[in-house]
Amino acid sequence: MVERVYLDHASAAPWHPAALAAARHVAEELPGDPARAHREGRAASDLLESARGAAAGVLGTATERLVFTSGGTEAVHLAVRGAALADRGRPRRIISSAVEHSCVHAAAEATDCEHVLVGVDPQGRVDLDALRAALAGGALLVNVQHANHEVGALQPIAEIAALCREADALLHVDACQTAGRLPVDLGALDADYVTIAGAKFGGGRGIGALAWSPRARLRAVVGGDERERRLRAGLQHLPGVVAMVETLLQVAPADPRGTAALETARCEGLRQRLRALLPVAVDDLEVHGPAESSAPHIVAASALYVEGQALVGALDEAGFAVHSGSSCATTSGEPSHVLVAMGALTHGHVRASFGPGVEEADVDRFVDAVAAAVTDLRGRTGVSTPRG
Amino acid sequence: MVDALGKTCPLPVIELARVVGRLEAGAEVVVLADDPGAKVDIPVWCRMKRHTFVGMEPAERGWRFTVRRAAA
Numbered sequence: 001m002v003e004r005v006y007l008d009h010a011s012a013a014p015w016h017p018a019a020l021a022a023a024r025h026v027a028e029e030l031p032g033d034p035a036r037a038h039r040e041g042r043a044a045s046d047l048l049e050s051a052r053g054a055a056a057g058v059l060g061t062a063t064e065r066l067v068f069t070s071g072g073t074e075a076v077h078l079a080v081r082g083a084a085l086a087d088r089g090r091p092r093r094i095i096s097s098a099v100e101h102s103c104v105h106a107a108a109e110a111t112d113c114e115h116v117l118v119g120v121d122p123q124g125r126v127d128l129d130a131l132r133a134a135l136a137g138g139a140l141l142v143n144v145q146h147a148n149h150e151v152g153a154l155q156p157i158a159e160i161a162a163l164c165r166e167a168d169a170l171l172h173v174d175a176c177q178t179a180g181r182l183p184v185d186l187g188a189l190d191a192d193y194v195t196i197a198g199a200k201f202g203g204g205r206g207i208g209a210l211a212w213s214p215r216a217r218l219r220a221v222v223g224g225d226e227r228e229r230r231l232r233a234g235l236q237h238l239p240g241v242v243a244m245v246e247t248l249l250q251v252a253p254a255d256p257r258g259t260a261a262l263e264t265a266r267c268e269g270l271r272q273r274l275r276a277l278l279p280v281a282v283d284d285l286e287v288h289g290p291a292e293s294s295a296p297h298i299v300a301a302s303a304l305y306v307e308g309q310a311l312v313g314a315l316d317e318a319g320f321a322v323h324s325g326s327s328c329a330t331t332s333g334e335p336s337h338v339l340v341a342m343g344a345l346t347h348g349h350v351r352a353s354f355g356p357g358v359e360e361a362d363v364d365r366f367v368d369a370v371a372a373a374v375t376d377l378r379g380r381t382g383v384s385t386p387r388g
Numbered sequence: 389m390v391d392a393l394g395k396t397c398p399l400p401v402i403e404l405a406r407v408v409g410r411l412e413a414g415a416e417v418v419v420l421a422d423d424p425g426a427k428v429d430i431p432v433w434c435r436m437k438r439h440t441f442v443g444m445e446p447a448e449r450g451w452r453f454t455v456r457r458a459a460a
Contacts, residue, residue, distance in 0.1 A: 284436065286432075286436065304398070304401065304433065304436065305398050305401065305402050305405070306398060307396075307397070307398060326397070326425070327396065327397060327423070327424065327425050334424055335397070335424060335425040335428065339428065340427075340428050343428060343431070343432065344428070344432065345428070345429055345432045345433075345436075346397060346425040346428050346429055347397035347398040347401065347425055347429055348398060381402060383402050383405065383406075
């Protein structure tokens with residue numbers, strides 16, 4: 001059997017050992033419902049609230065301004081739709097970058113607000129002049145991701161936050177790709193809403209969080225009971241909560257000597273290596289996203305004359321799990337809106353994303369596998385040496 | 389003229405590359421395509437291969453792209 005190399009951490013990262021241990025411990029030892037008055041309920045409630053305090057500490061907000069969700073998507077919907085429901089003072093306009101995760105666009109479209117998209121440069125970074133122009137008429141909320149999920153580009157959050165303050169618009173930073181890897185602090189980002197997902201950094205599945213600032217307002221999108229300050233109904237997923245928070249505490253992204261900082265530095269080396277080797281090994285290939293100022297774990301590239309789905313299939317057979325945003329490989333049948341917004345080649349696209357367990361030798365073997373797959377696929381369509 | 393209607397990416401670009409390879413320097417070719425990826429990929433292909441992307445306009449089906457072969 002071919003040895004597997006899992007290069008899709010940006011979709012779902014393997015569980016951190018701390019997350020696994022914590023989830024198992026809580027599931028086995030703490031059966032109680034935190035809303036109940038018995039001893040088991042109080043134990044669950046105490047643990048939930050201490051986890052909330054710890055998560056709020058990591059994300060730079062107060063304990064009462066953090067809610068755990070089922071993941072990044074729900075956190076995003078609660079932030080965007082919850083803000084639109086709660087804030088009746090600001091203009092009914094939501095501005096999003098054109099390269100946000102599709103769930104951010106979907107959440108904005110689900111509100112009664114006008115939804116305005118702001119373009120990006122060829123590296124995927126928000127066009128600040130376009131944002132300034134879009135903010136001229138005022139806005140309730142601006143949605144910008146900390147780092148892009150397809151190409152890794154870090155967004156100029158400080159400049160964006162300043163523009164939002166000037167225009168009295170609230171700022172939502174989708175930090176799903178950076179939480180657990182880079183420092184994500186609501187105050188330092190000068191954001192009003194920050195959303196994170198456990199699945200993206202090894203903090204477990206089915207868990208995420210939304211943190212907000214004192215300025216921000218929220219209303220439940222799915223109401224129904226008294227839990228979570230009426231912001232989110234249903235029995236809390238305590239094993240997931242503790243798994244995600246325990247992972248954040250262990251990797252300590254804000255600590256320059258913490259595990260996350262060390263892993264980020266290691267991944268940055270892998271990222272630079274992959275960016276340098278791919279275009280040498282494969283003709284007519286473009287690497288996407290900025291060389292510097294990127295999330296450390298994402299490399300995306302497109303090869304001319306190759307079908308993305310076929311490339312994913314060939315790499316899968318060779319032992320590598322990667323994602324493609326090419327139209328033939330997406331569930332919608334449309335090319336990735338991120339690649340379109342950047343004006344990047346939409347066919348022949350692959351995204352490799354990595355983390356703990358992926359080594360330099362894996363990256364080198366991956367480059368060879370991409371070169372072999374592209375050569376083979378081009379040969380089959382008879383375009384091994386297209387002229388011009 | 390390259391008729392790539394009904395063909396999905398990367399086929400429109402592959403067919404364009406074949407035809408441009410046979411053109412005289414400075415000559416133009418028109419491509420018809422309706423795959424949404426072509427709107428991005430044909431201009432990008434021109435940039436990568438240093439040909440001139442003259443323009444695109446909506447056609448009865450899809451879009452009509454005009455490409456001019458590089459001088460050298």
